[in-house]
Amino acid sequence: MSRHRIVRTMDYNDEYDGYDDVYGHSVDDECISPTDAQQWLYDRARGQQSMSAFMSKNKDIKEEEEDEDDDEAYQKARRDSDNFQMPVLDELEQAQLSSCVDEVRSVVGDAVSERLIVETSMRFGYDIQKILDEILNEETNKNEKRSQKFKLNNAPTTTTTSITKAATMTTPKPTSASAVTTTKVTLSTQKEARRGFDIASPKTPASPVLSGRNTPVDVSGDDVARNAANTFKVSKDQAQRNAKQLYEKERADQKSQFHMIVIGHVDAGKSTLMGHLLYDTGNVSQRVMHKHEQESKKLGKQSFMYAWVLDETGEERARGITMDVGQSRIETESKIVTLLDAPGHKDFIPNMISGATQADVALLVVDATRGEFESGFELGGQTREHAILVRSLGVNQLGVVINKLDTVGWSKERFTEIVSKLKAFLKQAGFKESDVSFTPCSGLTGENLTKRAQEPALIVWYTGPHLLEVIENFKIPDRAIDRPLRMSVSDIYKGTSSGFCISGRIETGVLCVNDKVLVGASREQAQVKALTIDELSQSNVFAGDQVAVTLAGVDVNNITVGCIICDPQTPIPVTTRFQARIIVFNVKVPITMGYPVLLHHQSLIEPATVCKLTALIHKSTGEVVKKKPRCLGNNSCALVEVETSRPICIERYADFKELGRIMMRVAGVTIAAGMVTKIR
Numbered sequence: 001m002s003r004h005r006i007v008r009t010m011d012y013n014d015e016y017d018g019y020d021d022v023y024g025h026s027v028d029d030e031c032i033s034p035t036d037a038q039q040w041l042y043d044r045a046r047g048q049q050s051m052s053a054f055m056s057k058n059k060d061i062k063e064e065e066e067d068e069d070d071d072e073a074y075q076k077a078r079r080d081s082d083n084f085q086m087p088v089l090d091e092l093e094q095a096q097l098s099s100c101v102d103e104v105r106s107v108v109g110d111a112v113s114e115r116l117i118v119e120t121s122m123r124f125g126y127d128i129q130k131i132l133d134e135i136l137n138e139e140t141n142k143n144e145k146r147s148q149k150f151k152l153n154n155a156p157t158t159t160t161t162s163i164t165k166a167a168t169m170t171t172p173k174p175t176s177a178s179a180v181t182t183t184k185v186t187l188s189t190q191k192e193a194r195r196g197f198d199i200a201s202p203k204t205p206a207s208p209v210l211s212g213r214n215t216p217v218d219v220s221g222d223d224v225a226r227n228a229a230n231t232f233k234v235s236k237d238q239a240q241r242n243a244k245q246l247y248e249k250e251r252a253d254q255k256s257q258f259h260m261i262v263i264g265h266v267d268a269g270k271s272t273l274m275g276h277l278l279y280d281t282g283n284v285s286q287r288v289m290h291k292h293e294q295e296s297k298k299l300g301k302q303s304f305m306y307a308w309v310l311d312e313t314g315e316e317r318a319r320g321i322t323m324d325v326g327q328s329r330i331e332t333e334s335k336i337v338t339l340l341d342a343p344g345h346k347d348f349i350p351n352m353i354s355g356a357t358q359a360d361v362a363l364l365v366v367d368a369t370r371g372e373f374e375s376g377f378e379l380g381g382q383t384r385e386h387a388i389l390v391r392s393l394g395v396n397q398l399g400v401v402i403n404k405l406d407t408v409g410w411s412k413e414r415f416t417e418i419v420s421k422l423k424a425f426l427k428q429a430g431f432k433e434s435d436v437s438f439t440p441c442s443g444l445t446g447e448n449l450t451k452r453a454q455e456p457a458l459i460v461w462y463t464g465p466h467l468l469e470v471i472e473n474f475k476i477p478d479r480a481i482d483r484p485l486r487m488s489v490s491d492i493y494k495g496t497s498s499g500f501c502i503s504g505r506i507e508t509g510v511l512c513v514n515d516k517v518l519v520g521a522s523r524e525q526a527q528v529k530a531l532t533i534d535e536l537s538q539s540n541v542f543a544g545d546q547v548a549v550t551l552a553g554v555d556v557n558n559i560t561v562g563c564i565i566c567d568p569q570t571p572i573p574v575t576t577r578f579q580a581r582i583i584v585f586n587v588k589v590p591i592t593m594g595y596p597v598l599l600h601h602q603s604l605i606e607p608a609t610v611c612k613l614t615a616l617i618h619k620s621t622g623e624v625v626k627k628k629p630r631c632l633g634n635n636s637c638a639l640v641e642v643e644t645s646r647p648i649c650i651e652r653y654a655d656f657k658e659l660g661r662i663m664m665r666v667a668g669v670t671i672a673a674g675m676v677t678k679i680r
């Protein structure tokens with residue numbers, strides 16, 4: 001079984017709309033994630049040997065100087081707050097008011113008086129958007145006046161920095177004494193001023209969430225212009241090729257293929273289920289299975305013997321969790337299915353996303369054990385987040401596996417309870433009822449995997465298909481074979497012959513040996529020397545295929561994971577700025593202008609900022625509800641502009657659905673998903 005970053009296809013006909021209503025509830029997580037903790041907490045393991053050493057290293061940090069005007073404003077706000085008497089309200093209004101005050105405070109910090117927040121909240125009927133608008137506008141006006149006064153007083157020597165600084169307010173400071181980072185909302189009237197806080201670039205090391213990923217090489221505008229100015233000559237054969245005809249000729253008599261990702265909360269039993277399925281379908285020999293059994297027994301981990309088929313690394317086996325996407329293949333009567341076993345632990349969600357970008361369909365595995373389903377689904381687990389992520393990435397067929405039913409005595413009631421909860425959620429998440437199935441099974445005992453149910457307690461109420469039939473019944477998504485070539489690179493490695501290899505998925509079009517292609521944002525030209533699928537040499541590969549390509553004529557340093565290979569005759573746009581329609585679903589601090597994020601696009605992870613909030617839009621109708629909102633909270637739908645630190649290859653969703661989807665993550669949490677509407 002191999003392990004790598006794999007492939008995806010999707011149903012191009014299906015629209016993105018209609019599943020966004022649930023985003024607000026999707027990925028709640030009350031606990032602090034390890035990545036958050038890293039940001040805020042003192043950590044001995046990070047080389048801070050002792051608290052005294054830590055303190056002495058940091059003793060030179062100067063307290064931030066406050067501008068006199070800021071100080072004056074702050075003192076005024078304090079006096080105002082100190083003298084303010086809370087109005088007498090009934091219980092309900094009191095609760096509305098205090099939650100409003102808390103939320104406003106989390107955006108504006110301490111520099112605004114309690115009186116102003118309370119009065120504005122009551123004036124605007126506790127509508128948080130209007131209240132923030134009013135308060136922030138008022139502050140901006142004040143700052144404008146202040147900076148004009150400042151300009152008059154300092155007319156000849158005014159500098160941008162001094163004005164920006166005069167108008168800076170600090171937003172919620174972490175309560176931990178050891179916290180060293182401050183989040184800022186800048187109310188400057190200067191256009192070029194940015195709001196937000198710095199995040200580590202993925203270039204900086206070694207968080208597990210970024211492992212194995214590269215960001216694009218730094219491409220200067222000159223390089224792009226020079227390469228774009230080149231005229232790319234392709235052969236007559238490449239220029240005039242009829243991709244559909246070629247596909248018919250080559251693939252008509254072959255079994256259709258698709259990629260299936262297996263997702264779900266940690267320990268739901270995904271690897272065990274897939275390992276057992278592979279064994280029962282004859283894809284794992286008895287000898288190998290016996291070896292896993294003996295070795296896992298020695299370590300006292302026999303219950304993981306099937307999981308070991310896909311969890312191949314020592315660390316995964318020792319920890320009993322999947323860390324990267326494991327890949328394998330099964331053949332059914334009419335189909336060849338590539339299985340992608342995703343990690344369930346939230347620290348490895350970027351790996352799961354990378355796998356999901358390559359999947360055509362998904363199996364969502366849930367643990368039926370009492371308490372376990374609830375912690376995966378209701379208590380901030382990954383069941384919801386995974387389902388929403390795969391849907392955001394275009395997967396629209398979902399097989400739900402109600403697993404470990406042996407732990408609840410094959411109870412029909414438990415099965416029905418779980419199905420009804422998931423049905424409602426998945427519908428809101430945008431899955432059509434007809435594209436979702438529910439199958440009871442046990443990955444450990446093998447019940448209902450490849451044979452119809454045998455277990456007496458199950459057959460009394462279940463007569464439906466077994467898991468292999470469910471997989472067999474997935475519809476093959478349309479392949480965009482007659483579109484221009486786009487291939488997203490998910491891995492780069494040294495080939496056996498000359499040149500080097502890239503692997504990834506052909507998103508659209510066709511690619512043939514000897515074709516000329518453009519590589520990544522630098523648009524350097526390269527030639528295809530060889531093509532393989534599952535190590536078998538090919539002359540032509542098509543949309544939907546996961547391939548390895550040997551390239552020549554290009555500098556390996558100009559290719560990175562996440563970059564796109566395209567057709568020289570219709571190159572992919574390269575940009576640092578684009579507009580997207582996003583749905584915000586899990587932000588601790590509302591998104592304001594300058595909000596830093598990690599942008600996920602296919603396998604690319606790139607630091608970016610939300611540089612403009614263009615409009616709040618209605619989730620269902622798409623109408624503009626409000627132009628230029630000041631901030632975006634959970635569950636809001638908006639048009640925003642995103643700026644990346646380096647040029648990236650991206651498409652509009654309307655042109656290439658498969659390359660027009662994005663996701664934004666902050667501190668290990670997915671905060672928004674959306675689609676690209678304009679490229680600047």
Ligand SMILES: Nc1nc2c(ncn2[C@@H]2O[C@H](COP(=O)(O)OP(=O)(O)OP(=O)(O)O)[C@@H](O)[C@H]2O)c(=O)[nH]1
Nearest residue numbers: 266267268269270271272303321322344404443444
């Ligand atoms: N009783 C019972 N236990 C199961 C079943 N399936 C898996 N398990 C146990 O659940 C534990 C976790 O199984 P895994 O297959 O590693 O779970 P996973 O979802 O792949 O875990 P991650 O990939 O790390 O998220 C192991 O101890 C399995 O033996 C089942 O159907 N019944």
